[in-house]
Amino acid sequence: MLIFNCPHCGVAAEETELSGGGEAHLKRFGPGCSDADFEGYLFTRENPKGVHFERWRHAFGCGKWFIAARDTVTLEVFGTYPAQTSEPPREIFDRISEKRPGWSWCNLSGEA
Numbered sequence: 001m002l003i004f005n006c007p008h009c010g011v012a013a014e015e016t017e018l019s020g021g022g023e024a025h026l027k028r029f030g031p032g033c034s035d036a037d038f039e040g041y042l043f044t045r046e047n048p049k050g051v052h053f054e055r056w057r058h059a060f061g062c063g064k065w066f067i068a069a070r071d072t073v074t075l076e077v078f079g080t081y082p083a084q085t086s087e088p089p090r091e092i093f094d095r096i097s098e099k100r101p102g103w104s105w106c107n108l109s110g111e112a
């Protein structure tokens with residue numbers, strides 16, 4: 001069972017208290033973008049076997065959105081932070097790199 005510490009209210013929330021919101025840190029494309037960029041924004045997801053950043057809502061708690069960094073294979077949680085954060089915090093990068101040497105974060109555009 002997944003347990004995330006909500007960064008807003010501090011509760012250790014089981015996954016039954018949460019609602020998943022899909023992959024985090026997607027680059028949004030607005031009016032005037034190409035069809036390929038918009039299609040990628042709508043449909044292309046990383047779906048990694050390993051470290052993943054996901055949006056979650058503490059639906060049966062404070063109701064706020066946050067982002068969780070976890071391993072999709074082992075279910076190990078590296079940390080959570082508010083959804084208004086544009087990039088993962090440095091301490092979460094460091095925690096992941098410590099446990100997964102050689103790991104690097106890439107968004108969908110391929111930029112590190």
Ligand SMILES: [Zn+2]
Nearest residue numbers: 006009058062
């Ligand atoms: Zn909460």
